[in-house]
Each structure stands twice: as structure tokens, then as C-alpha cells.
Amino acid sequence: MYKIGIWTEQNLGHPKTWYGSSRAVAYSLLEVGQPPTNQDIERFGRTIKTVRLSSGSHRTTYAGRFCDLDELATSVLKRSFAPNYPLRICDLGTSDALVCSEWALTLLSLWTNSTVVASDHRFYLICGRRSNSEAVIFEQGGAPLQFIRPPFVVPLDHAERWFYFGNRIMSWWGARVADPLRDIVRGLSWDPIFDSRVQRVGGWEFRQISLLHPSARALMRTSARFTIQEHNAFDELAEPCEVIRILNLYNKELFTSETITDGLRAVFRSLTDGGMLILGRTIEVGKPRNEVSIFTKRLGAFTVVERLGGGSELEQLVLSRVP
Numbered sequence: 459m460y461k462i463g464i465w466t467e468q469n470l471g472h473p474k475t476w477y478g479s480s481r482a483v484a485y486s487l488l489e490v491g492q493p494p495t496n497q498d499i500e501r502f503g504r505t506i507k508t509v510r511l512s513s514g515s516h517r518t519t520y521a522g523r524f525c526d527l528d529e530l531a532t533s534v535l536k537r538s539f540a541p542n543y544p545l546r547i548c549d550l551g552t553s554d555a556l557v558c559s560e561w562a563l564t565l566l567s568l569w570t571n572s573t574v575v576a577s578d579h580r581f582y583l584i585c586g587r588r589s590n591s592e593a594v595i596f597e598q599g600g601a602p603l604q605f606i607r608p609p610f611v612v613p614l615d616h617a618e619r620w621f622y623f624g625n626r627i628m629s630w631w632g633a634r635v636a637d638p639l640r641d642i643v644r645g646l647s648w649d650p651i652f653d654s655r656v657q658r659v660g661g662w663e664f665r666q667i668s669l670l671h672p673s674a675r676a677l678m679r680t681s682a683r684f685t686i687q688e689h690n691a692f693d694e695l696a697e698p699c700e701v702i703r704i705l706n707l708y709n710k711e712l713f714t715s716e717t718i719t720d721g722l723r724a725v726f727r728s729l730t731d732g733g734m735l736i737l738g739r740t741i742e743v744g745k746p747r748n749e750v751s752i753f754t755k756r757l758g759a760f761t762v763v764e765r766l767g768g769g770s771e772l773e774q775l776v777l778s779r780v781p
Contacts, residue, residue, distance in 0.1 A: 460624025463611025467501050482611040483508040485595045485604055485667060486585055492654070494672040502672060506554055509669070511580075512601045512615045515712060517669065519553045521560065523740060524705065527748050527766055528561045531703075531736055532568070534752055534764055538732070539700065545572035546699035550691040550725075551707030552576040555674035558703075562677065562684050575699075576674065577689035581651055583667040584643055594636045595667070600644040605632025650688045692721035695728035702729060703736040705750070708772060715775065722772075722780045729755045734763075738770040751776070 461475045463482040473481055487505040490498035509517040539545055547565060549558040555576040562574040580598050587593040594614070595604040602614040610628045612618065614636060618625040642659050648666055652675065657664045668675070670686065677684045689695065691707055702725050708718045725735060738750025751770040753760040760776050762769070770776075 459621050460610075460628075461622055462609035463606070465606055465608045465611055467497075470501065470504055482604070482613065484593075484606050484611045485509060485583055486593060486606065488583075488667050488669070489585075489665075490668075490672050493676075499672050506669070506671070510603075510613070510615070512597055512603060513712065515709075517553050518706075518742070519556060521556060523746070524557050524561065524748060527705075527736070527738070527750055528564065530750075530764060530766055531561075531734075531752060532564055534734065535565075535701065536568070538734070538754075539569065541569055542571055543569060543700075545569045545701065546575070546697070547572065547701040547703070548575045548577060548695060548699045548728075549703045550577055550689065551704060552578050552686075553706075554669055554671040555686055556671035559671070559674040559677045559684065562681075566681060566683055573683045573685070575685050575687055577687045577691070579688060579690045581669050581686065581688070582648070582653075583669065584646065584648075584664055585667050586639055586643065586662045586664050588662050592635060594632065594639060596636070596639070596643045598648075600640040602633070602636035602640070605629065605636065607632070651686055692717065692724060694724040698728055698730050698733075700730055700733045701736065702733070705736070705748075706739050708737070709739070710771070718772065719775065719779050722776055726755065726760070726781045731755060731757075735760065735776075737772060737776065738766070741767075 461479060461481060463484060464470055465484040475481060483505055488502055490502055506517050552558045558576040565572055565574055584596040585593055591608060593606040594602055596602050605612050605614055612625050612629045612632055614629060614632055618629060646657055646664055652668055653666050678686055708721060733755050735753040738748060741747050741749060747767050749767040749770060751762055751773045752764040753776060754763050760780060
């Protein structure tokens with residue numbers, strides 16, 4: 459038994475098999491033209507939701523996800539900072555930076571001296587392709603994620619279910635193809651944000667697949683006050699800021715309480731006195747809802763100033779263990 463994958467835009471309209479199982483989507487469909495068309499942007503939006511990294515984390519994001527939070531957070535900022543204040547806002551774990559760019563449009567218009575920084579620890583994948591239509595998708599560090607040999611699209615970072623033996627055989631073959639390419643991928647040098655070059659090594663062509671939403675990249679090109687930077691969300695920022703937003707990142711299913719606490723302490727050190735932390739998650743069961751707490755840093759401690767949807771599940775950890 460086997461299932462075929464989705465490797466062309468036309469296939470995206472058929473995400474399930476006859477038996478209701480999800481078909482794997484080729485991450486190469488994230489590639490868009492310059493400038494991107496509306497069709498490119500729609501294809502990117504449908505594909506990015508399927509991306510699974512080797513850590514097990516997903517890039518599950520979409521337009522308007524934080525509309526209610528943006529409204530609340532903006533109202534809190536209005537009470538605390540004058541329109542001419544040089545606000546510096548950092549969005550940690552920004553994923554494809556779409557929702558950050560949506561909020562940035564409001565922030566940059568209300569605070570004319572403000573800057574918004576969208577950060578994450580990786581912004582691209584690497585696609586290696588050769589003439590026989592085989593392709594391997596890698597993470598930046600060389601970990602193989604996916605093997606594409608139409609009509610198959612198979613994962614390389616986790617196993618298919620046992621009864622898809624055709625896909626498991628293809629994954630085995632893909633792993634054999636990918637293994638000697640790991641060191642090549644690690645040795646390639648790229649711009650960390652966006653690089654359109656094609657690098658050719660040993661009969662293979664390698665190119666970046668950007669994980670940044672085309673709308674975020676467009677805002678970065680048109681506004682010098684919106685920037686995108688590499689940063690590990692568990693490390694202290696190089697430059698202090700007034701606002702730090704962390705959503706759907708500090709996840710108890712992926713990180714220990716100690717690791718999350720270390721990250722929150724780094725955030726505390728990164729905030730100016732009077733600065734604000736926006737922390738929470740989106741519950742995707744049923745109708746999506748945001749559960750967020752907004753804290754202010756004063757006199758060496760965090761205090762809750764607003765809540766959305768009952769507040770963050772990490773609220774007590776912040777108040778009891780940070781700094």
C-alpha cells in the first residue's frame with residue numbers, strides 16, 4: 459500500500475487520499491517568484507501550514523491570527539508610550555513573520571519613531587535537486603526533512619505509518635540519497651534572511667526555500683523600520699527593547715520548565731524598565747482562540763496588566779520564577 463504526495467500546485471486541491479489520510483506536501487511549493495503573484499502568495503500560505511521541522515515543531519500560522527490580540531496590545535501601549543516615543547518592538551519566534559508584519563503596519567503608523575524586529579532562529583530550508591527530478595529538502599544545519607520523487611513526497615525526519623510500505627521504501631531510498639549530501643549542505647554559505655543564488659556541487663543544484671511570508675519580505679523592502687533578524691528566542695537580545703512578544707513558542711510539550719524559565723529570564727534582561735512582555739498561545743481546537751497575558755517590568759519584577767482569553771498558561775511560572 460502507498461499514497462502519492464502533492465508536488466504541484468494543481469495537487470494542492472486534493473490534500474486527502476481516498477481513505478482520508480493527509481498527503482505530504484512538497485516544501486518546494488513554498489518557492490515564489492519575484493515579485494510574487496497573488497497565486498504565489500496563496501500557494502505559500504497553504505504550504506507553510508504543512509511544514510514540520512526536525513524538532514517536531516510546525517509552522518502553523520495564517521493571516522489575521524492575532525487580530526484580537528493586536529487590538530488589545532496596541533491599546534495597552536497607547537496608555538504607556540507617547541506617539542513620538544522611539545519604541546523598539548521584538549517578535550520572538552516569528553515563524554514566517556506574516557502576523558508580525560500585520561501588527562507592524564499599525565505600530566509603525568501610530569509610533570512614528572518606532573522599529574519592529576521579527577526574529578527566529580531559521581528563515582529558510584535548502585532544496586537539493588538533480589536532473590532526474592529527485593529532490594531533497596534540508597534544514598539549514600543539514601538535517602534532511604523530505605524526499606521528492608514524483609509521484610512520491612515522503613518525510614525523512616520521521617517514519618510513515620507501517621502500512622504505507624511503498625512510502626517507507628521510498629523514504630529508505632531518499633535517506634540513502636540524502637546522507638552523502640549532508641556535509642555539502644552544511645558547507646554552503648547563504649545570506650541568513652534571503653538568498654536567490656543557485657549553488658552547484660557534484661551534479662546537484664542547491665537553492666534556498668524561504669520560510670518568510672512574501673508579505674513580510676515586501677514590508678521589509680519598503681520600510682527600513684521593519685527588519686527581520688536571526689535570533690534564538692532563549693538568548694538575551696543584543697539591544698534592549700520596550701516590547702517583546704512571544705506567541706506559540708514556549709511550549710511545555712516541546713521544552714522543559716527549566717528551559718522555558720531560562721528563556722523568560724533572558725527576555726526579562728532584554729526588556730527596558732517599564733517594558734512589556736506579551737506571552738501566550740493559540741488554541742486551535744474548535745474555533746481558534748488566543749490565550750495571552752501582557753506583563754509590565756517594573757522594579758525588578760513582572761506584573762500582569764492585561765489578559766486575553768483567560769491569560770497565558772505560563773503566567774504563574776513568570777510571576778513566581780522570573781527573574
